[in-house]
Amino acid sequence: MLERLDSRLYEDGSFEIKEEPFYLPQGNEVALFEAAYENKLPIMLKGPTGSGKTRLVEYMAWKLGRPLFTVACHDDLSGNDLTGRYIIKGDEVEWIDGPLLMAVKNGGIIYLDEVVEARKDTTVVIHPLTDYRRSLLIEKLGMIFHAPDEFMLVISYNPGYQSVLKELKQSTRQRFVSINLGWPSEDLETQIVHQETGVEEDTARRLVKAANKIRNLIHQGLEEGVSTRELVYAGTLLKSGVPMRDALYSTMTEPLTHDADLKRSIEEILKNYFNL
Amino acid sequence: MVRNSIKRALGERKIKKLLRGHYEGEVLEKLVSELYPLLDRVGYDGLEQVAGLSTQVARYSGGTAVRLLEKSPGLIDTLLEYGDKELVMKVYGLCRQVARDTIFAAARLLDESPEIIDRLLKHGDKEMVKEVYGLSGRVAKYNWRTAVRLLGMSPELIDRVGYEGLEKVAGLSSQVAKDHSDVAVRLLEMSPELVDRVGYEGLEKVAGLSSQVAKAHREIAVRLLEMSPELIDRAGYEGVERIASISTQVAKYSWRTAVSVLGMSPEFIDRVGYEGLEEVAAFCSQIAKKDSFVAARLLAMSPELVNRVSNDCLEKIADLCRQVNEDDGFVAAKLLDECPDFIVELLKYGDKEFVTGVYGLSCQIAEDYNWRTAVRLLNECPDLFKQLHKYGDKGLVNDVYALCTQVAEYSGSTAVSLLEVSSDLIDRVGYDGFEKVAAHAAELAKIGEGRATSFVRGESSEYAAFIDTLTQGLALKKVKPVLANYLNALLGYRIEIVEARGASTDGARIYLPERVQEFREEDRNFTMYKVMATHEEAHLEYGSFDFELMRVQGVASRLRAKYGCEGT
Numbered sequence: 001m002l003e004r005l006d007s008r009l010y011e012d013g014s015f016e017i018k019e020e021p022f023y024l025p026q027g028n029e030v031a032l033f034e035a036a037y038e039n040k041l042p043i044m045l046k047g048p049t050g051s052g053k054t055r056l057v058e059y060m061a062w063k064l065g066r067p068l069f070t071v072a073c074h075d076d077l078s079g080n081d082l083t084g085r086y087i088i089k090g091d092e093v094e095w096i097d098g099p100l101l102m103a104v105k106n107g108g109i110i111y112l113d114e115v116v117e118a119r120k121d122t123t124v125v126i127h128p129l130t131d132y133r134r135s136l137l138i139e140k141l142g143m144i145f146h147a148p149d150e151f152m153l154v155i156s157y158n159p160g161y162q163s164v165l166k167e168l169k170q171s172t173r174q175r176f177v178s179i180n181l182g183w184p185s186e187d188l189e190t191q192i193v194h195q196e197t198g199v200e201e202d203t204a205r206r207l208v209k210a211a212n213k214i215r216n217l218i219h220q221g222l223e224e225g226v227s228t229r230e231l232v233y234a235g236t237l238l239k240s241g242v243p244m245r246d247a248l249y250s251t252m253t254e255p256l257t258h259d260a261d262l263k264r265s266i267e268e269i270l271k272n273y274f275n276l
Numbered sequence: 277m278v279r280n281s282i283k284r285a286l287g288e289r290k291i292k293k294l295l296r297g298h299y300e301g302e303v304l305e306k307l308v309s310e311l312y313p314l315l316d317r318v319g320y321d322g323l324e325q326v327a328g329l330s331t332q333v334a335r336y337s338g339g340t341a342v343r344l345l346e347k348s349p350g351l352i353d354t355l356l357e358y359g360d361k362e363l364v365m366k367v368y369g370l371c372r373q374v375a376r377d378t379i380f381a382a383a384r385l386l387d388e389s390p391e392i393i394d395r396l397l398k399h400g401d402k403e404m405v406k407e408v409y410g411l412s413g414r415v416a417k418y419n420w421r422t423a424v425r426l427l428g429m430s431p432e433l434i435d436r437v438g439y440e441g442l443e444k445v446a447g448l449s450s451q452v453a454k455d456h457s458d459v460a461v462r463l464l465e466m467s468p469e470l471v472d473r474v475g476y477e478g479l480e481k482v483a484g485l486s487s488q489v490a491k492a493h494r495e496i497a498v499r500l501l502e503m504s505p506e507l508i509d510r511a512g513y514e515g516v517e518r519i520a521s522i523s524t525q526v527a528k529y530s531w532r533t534a535v536s537v538l539g540m541s542p543e544f545i546d547r548v549g550y551e552g553l554e555e556v557a558a559f560c561s562q563i564a565k566k567d568s569f570v571a572a573r574l575l576a577m578s579p580e581l582v583n584r585v586s587n588d589c590l591e592k593i594a595d596l597c598r599q600v601n602e603d604d605g606f607v608a609a610k611l612l613d614e615c616p617d618f619i620v621e622l623l624k625y626g627d628k629e630f631v632t633g634v635y636g637l638s639c640q641i642a643e644d645y646n647w648r649t650a651v652r653l654l655n656e657c658p659d660l661f662k663q664l665h666k667y668g669d670k671g672l673v674n675d676v677y678a679l680c681t682q683v684a685e686y687s688g689s690t691a692v693s694l695l696e697v698s699s700d701l702i703d704r705v706g707y708d709g710f711e712k713v714a715a716h717a718a719e720l721a722k723i724g725e726g727r728a729t730s731f732v733r734g735e736s737s738e739y740a741a742f743i744d745t746l747t748q749g750l751a752l753k754k755v756k757p758v759l760a761n762y763l764n765a766l767l768g769y770r771i772e773i774v775e776a777r778g779a780s781t782d783g784a785r786i787y788l789p790e791r792v793q794e795f796r797e798e799d800r801n802f803t804m805y806k807v808m809a810t811h812e813e814a815h816l817e818y819g820s821f822d823f824e825l826m827r828v829q830g831v832a833s834r835l836r837a838k839y840g841c842e843g844t
Contacts (some may be wrong), residue, residue, distance in 0.1 A: 030459070039487075159452070213765045213766055214765055214770075216764060216765045216767070216768040217761060217764055217765050220761070220764050220770060221761060261757040261758050261761060262761055263764040264758045265758050265759075265760075265764075265765060266761075266763030266765070268762045268806060269762060269765050269766070272810075
């Protein structure tokens with residue numbers, strides 16, 4: 001972990017997105033993102049699991065030519081993990097930059113994925129970076145770092161997924177420009193699956209149609225619907241010759257629920273589109 | 277002149293002395309006068325042999341003895357043309373040895389001796405002829421048949437192995453003939469061919485082996501000798517030894533089976549090797565303990581069957597035939613004869629294990645119930661399987677048979693009935709239902725065979741109730757949660773499913789029948805529910821009942837044109 005946060009890695013160019021990631025815009029999110037960047041505004045991406053939030057950030061980092069520092073937030077992630085810490089190396093104590101400080105120093109994009117999962121003190125750390133101050137206070141160093149114009153803060157957030165206890169506070173939410181990424185339209189999602197996996201367009205379309213029906217069960221038994229990512233997995237398995245039944249059940253049924261009746265219902269929907 | 281008279285009187289007196297006791301009166305006088313001329317040619321000791329033979333024959337047949345004596349002058353003349361007095365003595369000496377056991381063979385041998393000598397002379401000189409007769413005489417001490425056969429075959433043997441070889445063969449035959457004359461004779465007969473193929477040493481080995489086998493049974497030894505050239509060609513001497521050992525083992529139970537094993541051994545070795553032969557032989561030995569007929573017959577069929585089915589299966593077939601054979605040999609033989617074709621038919625529906633199972637069940641039924649039912653069931657199998665095949669694949673046929681076999685553990689007659697009604701039952705209640713009927717029948721059979729059998733045949737009251745429970749179909753309440761989620765997914769909102777007599781919708785609810793019994797299989801009944809639910813849902817999803825003014829716009833225009841007036 002510490003190694004990954006070592007700023008020297010950036011010197012090696014590890015955080016640059018060198019090849020254009022495949023991304024088909026759902027709407028005006030690319031233009032909105034660019035405008036926010038130009039105006040030094042932070043962005044909050046909202047949307048269900050697997051709807052393309054991370055891919056959008058990667059795409060924009062490539063497009064804007066900025067290094068991308070992605071942090072997958074979790075229960076134990078604290079402000080120190082973002083800013084940096086002292087570590088003991090032999091007889092000496094050495095400071096190691098956290099990803100947030102790395103992004104600030106290098107004018108990169110920091111992407112805090114599922115930010116509400118992290119500890120509350122992280123919000124305290126990021127708040128000064130979201131407003132006009134665009135600064136980062138590192139108490140342990142006794143220093144304030146001012147972010148360059150190229151620096152950008154992006155967080156992602158899945159409103160339907162987190163519990164009430166982990167809801168993002170209004171005071172935080174209202175510091176961001178919000179881009180909502182829902183499920184792509186049928187045509188768009190078909191194109192995504194078709195181009196990402198190489199399956200026939202007809203197969204891709206049937207996968208998307210079935211997924212859209214299954215998504216109707218969200219909050220009716222399912223916590224999450226079939227993500228575009230799962231559809232891509234399904235298409236990939238089909239393309240690699242995995243039997244249809246196995247490919248579909250392992251990506252579009254089993255990951256969604258453990259409930260036997262619900263699984264049977266999903267299988268029946270899949271049977272409407274595929275000869276299982 | 278006087279001297280001649282005296283000499284003749286003395287000679288005739290000596291001859292009379294030889295013949296007295298068996299002949300008298302005119303016959304004696306006549307024989308004496310006929311034999312007298314021979315006295316000078318073969319001497320008194322020669323005449324003693326002639327008379328001795330005559331005396332031996334006379335004990336059993338006076339007429340034959342007289343005829344023999346009457347022919348002797350002419351015969352001796354002939355013999356003397358081929359040789360000397362010594363030859364005459366040896367010919368008669370051999371005949372006397374043979375006559376100890378059989379006067380007729382001895383008389384025939386005497387008659388044929390000119391011809392035999394004639395043949396021998398083509399292969400050697402007069403001395404050798406005498407040697408051969410001497411050799412036969414020595415063999416005759418052990419067994420006359422062997423000696424006679426040796427004499428008969430000696431020209432051929434001399435031709436192939438020379439006189440020395442003949443002596444060796446004679447020695448071997450004598451050894452064998454001590455205990456088993458038949459074997460010795462056959463050894464002699466086979467010896468030219470065997471010597472050709474395996475040399476004298478090989479012949480010696482075969483002779484030794486035959487003697488050994490003959491202790492178990494001489495027929496087997498004879499057969500072994502007969503087959504030895506072919507067997508040696510195919511399997512070598514060691515192979516012959518192994519085959520002989522197997523046959524000897526089988527002979528402990530049945531010499532007929534052992535002979536069959538021997539006869540079929542080349543074919544077995546070609547098809548399944550020694551190990552296969554050993555296995556089949558051991559298995560047939562077990563059967564032969566109880567029934568040599570079945571064992572021999574099965575052995576005859578084995579080469580054809582052994583590649584198609586397992587040894588276990590052969591055992592079942594044999595056991596069934598044995599049971600049938602106890603009552604009806606004809607049916608048993610027919611059963612065995614039909615085996616190959618029947619097995620081909622069975623193999624269409626399963627593997628070797630399945631065929632073993634079919635015969636195993638019949639065997640069990642024959643044992644627990646009666647063999648006629650077992651045979652009938654076996655004969656009905658192909659038709660039964662064809663019917664079952666309509667309802668599924670080979671697996672179904674196998675499963676049905678396996679279930680019936682399980683039931684047979686408790687009751688043979690119940691199993692038979694179950695098998696007979698299996699296709700009808702599957703037609704009515706499916707395989708799952710059939711499985712339940714079988715399980716229930718097995719339970720009943722533990723209590724009483726009659727009750728179980730009448731249940732399976734549909735003769736008991738509990739049968740109707742049981743079948744009813746199997747054909748109740750699929751209840752809506754069982755699939756309601758699945759259908760509710762399914763409809764929710766299609767429609768995008770939750771809709772209530774309500775039990776009704778048929779399928780319909782009022783827009784707020786979907787009505788479905790309480791139970792679907794269209795099919796035997798639950799899956800197909802569920803599909804029926806799914807089709808009905810989807811049909812009703814589609815009305816709502818695609819707006820069959822949505823009221824749109826635009827839809828009736830054309831109708832309204834036509835109505836206005838036809839009936840309306842301006843302003844209305």
